[in-house]
Amino acid sequence: LTIVTKIGARRGADGSWIPAFSREELTEAVHDNLRNLGLDVLDVVNLRIMFDVHGPAEGSIEAPLTVLADLQRQGLVRHVGLSNATSKQITEGRGITEIVCVQNQYNLAHRADDALIDDLARDGIAYVPFFPLGGFSPLQSSTLSDVAARLNATPMQVALAWLLRRAENILLIPGTSSLGHLRENLAAAGLALPDEALEQLDGVAGSAA
Numbered sequence: 001l002t003i004v005t006k007i008g009a010r011r012g013a014d015g016s017w018i019p020a021f022s023r024e025e026l027t028e029a030v031h032d033n034l035r036n037l038g039l040d041v042l043d044v045v046n047l048r049i050m051f052d053v054h055g056p057a058e059g060s061i062e063a064p065l066t067v068l069a070d071l072q073r074q075g076l077v078r079h080v081g082l083s084n085a086t087s088k089q090i091t092e093g094r095g096i097t098e099i100v101c102v103q104n105q106y107n108l109a110h111r112a113d114d115a116l117i118d119d120l121a122r123d124g125i126a127y128v129p130f131f132p133l134g135g136f137s138p139l140q141s142s143t144l145s146d147v148a149a150r151l152n153a154t155p156m157q158v159a160l161a162w163l164l165r166r167a168e169n170i171l172l173i174p175g176t177s178s179l180g181h182l183r184e185n186l187a188a189a190g191l192a193l194p195d196e197a198l199e200q201l202d203g204v205a206g207s208a209a
């Protein structure tokens with residue numbers, strides 16, 4: 001089991017996300033993670049970039065990432081990742097410490113990171129799509145449903161299988177509160193997508209736009 005945590009934000013009393021990027025806040029977040037998980041060292045910590053809460057936005061990450069790299073040198077963190085990151089920020093980050101993974105929003109219908117995924121794959125960096133099933137707005141598409149019916153699978157299984165086929169550096173983190181869905185999601189790894197299904201699914205993002 002490889003546990004990956006994420007720091008850089010805290011919740012306001014109203015449920016909002018507030019940047020927590022100071023040296024003190026980042027250091028406290030790593031210590032909180034260690035204590036809560038009962039660990040001496042965290043496998044991977046993602047820095048969640050917060051220039052815009054809703055999506056990647058440009059801005060230098062040198063100051064917060066340097067703090068995380070210091071904690072890594074102290075032996076509290078093995079590997080570092082970035083979340084909600086632009087390509088420029090990933091390049092900047094790689095000049096500060098090794099970046100092993102990037103966690104951004106991406107799924108069958110939301111493909112802004114297509115080029116980034118291919119760049120990261122070339123450099124052996126994992127890409128972890130968040131909201132792989134659409135998050136708060138579950139993926140819905142007649143193409144997805146048609147392909148799923150043909151393959152005797154569920155639409156969500158097809159959406160996950162498509163992500164796994166999309167690139168070799170994709171790691172999946174679908175969220176679920178249901179054991180049945182967890183089993184279905186794990187089984188998606190064994191679902192073979194024929195080429196014509198892939199071609200149809202590739203058209204989903206274009207038709208949704």
Ligand SMILES: NC(=O)c1ccc[n+]([C@@H]2O[C@H](COP(=O)([O-])OP(=O)(O)OC[C@H]3O[C@@H](n4cnc5c(N)ncnc54)[C@H](OP(=O)(O)O)[C@@H]3O)[C@@H](O)[C@H]2O)c1
Binds near residue numbers: 177181
């Ligand atoms: N880095 C970031 O900024 C960021 C932002 C958002 C999310 N994340 C992370 O990304 C991961 C995934 O996010 P998420 O859980 O919000 O979105 P998601 O995986 O796209 O979707 C989860 C939703 O899909 C449903 N679902 C799961 N499996 C299903 C299945 N087999 N059939 C039908 N419905 C299914 C779940 O409902 P049930 O509970 O009923 O299964 C839940 O409503 C989480 O680890 C989350 O923490 C990261």
